[in-house]
Amino acid sequence: MPVDAARILMPNRFRFWVQIHMPLMMRTCIAASLLMFVLALGELPASLLTIPPGTGTITIRIYNYMHYGATETVAGLCLVIPLLTIIYAIFLFGVAGSWRFFLPKVPGKKT
Amino acid sequence: MISLNCITKSLARKTIFDDVSLTIETGTHVAITGPSGCGKTTFLRLIAGLDTPDRGDIRIESKLTSQSGRTLVPPHQRQVGFVFQASALWPHMNVVQNILFGLQQLPKSDAAEHLNRILSETGTTHLAKRMPGTLSGGEQRRVAVARTLAPEPRILLMDEPLTDLDSVAKTELAELIKSIVQNSKMTLIFVTHDLKEVSHFCDRNYVIKGAKVIALNG
Ligand SMILES: Nc1ncnc2c1ncn2[C@@H]1O[C@H](COP(=O)(O)OP(=O)(O)O)[C@@H](O)[C@H]1O
Numbered sequence: 567m568p569v570d571a572a573r574i575l576m577p578n579r580f581r582f583w584v585q586i587h588m589p590l591m592m593r594t595c596i597a598a599s600l601l602m603f604v605l606a607l608g609e610l611p612a613s614l615l616t617i618p619p620g621t622g623t624i625t626i627r628i629y630n631y632m633h634y635g636a637t638e639t640v641a642g643l644c645l646v647i648p649l650l651t652i653i654y655a656i657f658l659f660g661v662a663g664s665w666r667f668f669l670p671k672v673p674g675k676k677t
Numbered sequence: 678m679i680s681l682n683c684i685t686k687s688l689a690r691k692t693i694f695d696d697v698s699l700t701i702e703t704g705t706h707v708a709i710t711g712p713s714g715c716g717k718t719t720f721l722r723l724i725a726g727l728d729t730p731d732r733g734d735i736r737i738e739s740k741l742t743s744q745s746g747r748t749l750v751p752p753h754q755r756q757v758g759f760v761f762q763a764s765a766l767w768p769h770m771n772v773v774q775n776i777l778f779g780l781q782q783l784p785k786s787d788a789a790e791h792l793n794r795i796l797s798e799t800g801t802t803h804l805a806k807r808m809p810g811t812l813s814g815g816e817q818r819r820v821a822v823a824r825t826l827a828p829e830p831r832i833l834l835m836d837e838p839l840t841d842l843d844s845v846a847k848t849e850l851a852e853l854i855k856s857i858v859q860n861s862k863m864t865l866i867f868v869t870h871d872l873k874e875v876s877h878f879c880d881r882n883y884v885i886k887g888a889k890v891i892a893l894n895g
Pocket residue numbers: 688689691693711712713714715716717718719720
């Protein structure tokens with residue numbers, strides 16, 4: 567309904583999107599970005615197909631070290647993955663907290 | 678004049694309106710009632726252009742606005758104001774920003790003047806910098822009314838604005854709405870489940886029953 571209210575009062579399409587739609591969607595987008603970050607971080611098959619020669623994502627390195635039997639390095643790198651996720655999550659909480667403009671507080675129906 | 682001609686509307690395979698025709702003269706104050714889920718909100722949404730009728734057409738001041746599943750005039754060009762059932766304030770904007778959103782076409786100085794007038798008319802001046810989430814139910818409704826009136830609509834649609842308020846807030850808001858509609862030429866369509874609320878400012882009453890809109894006498 568907040569979106570319907572904006573459809574009636576709409577000054578123009580651009581402002582409708584920037585001032586109403588995007589801020590209302592921001593929470594969902596932040597959650598979705600964390601989810602995608604986790605999926606992309608652990609992604610091996612797609613990375614193998616698309617990286618340029620000589621570089622490697624963290625999963626590709628783990629893959630290669632496994633081949634050479636460097637167990638300690640593999641274990642270490644595996645620990646880095648959840649660590650990166652936690653750092654990104656903390657960053658997102660920071661963003662969520664400081665960008666008040668983009669973070670709708672849902673008003674109670676009745677107080 | 679708002680005229681609905683042979684309107685049929687179904688939602689989720691349930692027929693809400695079946696061949697409804699109705700004319701509302703400009704400047705009249707109309708109350709619509711009916712049990713929960715009978716289509717009161719849908720009726721207002723059809724006039725506002727937020728929903729389109731499956732069949733039939735809607736005219737506002739003889740201009741064709743919706744016809745058989747098509748919206749010919751979009752909601753923001755219909756000069757309607759809509760006070761939603763749950764206020765529907767934008768939670769990320771404060772009271773002033775909420776009201777100013779509909780005034781962005783005006784030059785800055787005009788908008789500011791307009792804003793101050795509307796704040797004092799609706800008794801919300803002291804709430805100007807507050808966020809919607811911090812307001813009481815009655816205050817939220819007042820701000821919703823202010824936001825709706827700011828662009829000076831010609832048709833005012835109100836969806837149960839007095840429901841869920843305590844008796845003091847209800848009486849105050851009813852007084853405010855009464856003084857607003859009686860001092861203007863606006864057409865009012867007021868949805869309520871309790872016709873007693875509106876007996877002192879509505880000229881005509883309708884009830885939605887069996888997918889028809891029926892006029893009530895008296
Ligand atoms: N978007 C929707 N999709 C499907 N069904 C809907 C939708 N909106 C409303 N309805 C149904 O249409 C009927 C009328 O709704 P509504 O106009 O909101 O009733 P009222 O405001 O009179 O309580 C209800 O049965 C409701 O469940």
